[in-house]
């Protein structure tokens with residue numbers, strides 16, 4: 561295996577034989593316990609050189625190492641994108657990150673999230689009804705996977721749902737690795753401008769949504785820019801990832817009918833089943849860190865200034881985490897401490913919400929359409945290989 565060959569796909573590509581599995585070269589890195597410095601193409605940074613960590617222990621330890629930071633911080637001299645906008649949580653580190661994150665954690669606890677259950681159940685049921693009426697062939701991404709998380713996050717933030725087409729288009733440009741710098745800046749600017757109007761409205765009269773709550777509780781501690789950044793981060797982070805997970809899970813279940821039956825027939829299975837789908841599919845592309853000091857992660861020396869890529873997918877499939885059949889989807893498996901939501905201080909803020917949406921939507925889909933099947937040959941399904949979240953472009957289904 562030449563490092564040259566690995567370079568072009570290490571950041572996000574999967575195995576050609578099974579669209580859910582890590583690429584073989586990435587797996588080999590884990591098996592050989594190698595941590596080479598490789599030229600990689602990162603969805604946001606473009607061509608960089610990075611140390612690639614693939615094993616469970618290494619990835620988890622690197623997530624926990626606070627001297628490996630997520631971004632360059634908020635540099636006002638750079639053209640503004642979502643990724644360097646004030647309020648974009650992943651760009652912060654240390655006490656400033658904690659200060660900002662604490663203002664949001666209360667809204668995403670298990671208890672607060674659980675209050676959304678009836679609304680999410682209703683939303684899902686409504687979309688399944690609409691799907692039944694539209695059949696016999698629908699694109700599951702368009703009919704269910706994208707609108708449900710979008711509506712939930714719009715509701716939470718009090719963003720008019722009419723703006724969804726705009727924000728979905730912008731967030732796809734932002735998350736999809738193929739956009740150039742100009743497109744990224746333009747899409748971010750459009751999204752920021754729309755969010756600035758919503759923030760201004762909430763500054764004038766705080767509404768019932770999360771932005772209104774932030775103005776009431778932390779209005780004097782936050783700038784308008786920070787509020788805009790909070791809003792866009794949650795809007796983009798809150799729907800694209802969950803939508804992708806929903807559609808990719810549906811495909812994995814269609815390929816494994818006996819696993820689909822577990823989720824369809826046993827109401828108690830939803831919790832562990834969703835954990836296993838999160839583990840097995842691991843939709844986030846390898847996550848980038850930069851060392852702000854010389855550090856050592858379980859024997860791997862990383863010099864100040866070096867980039868590190870952390871692969872949740874290979875970590876989740878590591879026999880060190882899952883000794884038995886780690887590459888098999890087994891919804892009856894006892895949940896393990898998988899890394900699809902990251903780990904450490906930047907661990908996903910919206911993970912309880914994502915779990916709830918998946919636990920409601922997937923069983924409901926399978927129960928409503930027990931004969932659900934792909935409406936096209938599997939070879940025709942297009943995967944988002946270069947994106948920051950892996951998934952399908954569309955999923956035509958029938959029943």
Ligand code: HEM
Pocket residue numbers: 630649650651661713793794797798799801802805843844847848899900901902903905906907908909910911913914
């Ligand atoms: C299945 C769905 C989801 C997946 C797989 C996912 C994955 C992740 C991962 C891996 C991180 C850590 C990134 C890093 O360490 O560099 C993260 C952070 C984050 N996620 Fe999620 N996420 C999901 C859903 C959501 C939802 C529904 C929301 C909001 C409502 C959300 C909001 C955030 C935010 C704000 C952060 C940044 C936290 C920080 O930097 O302190 N995510 N997510």
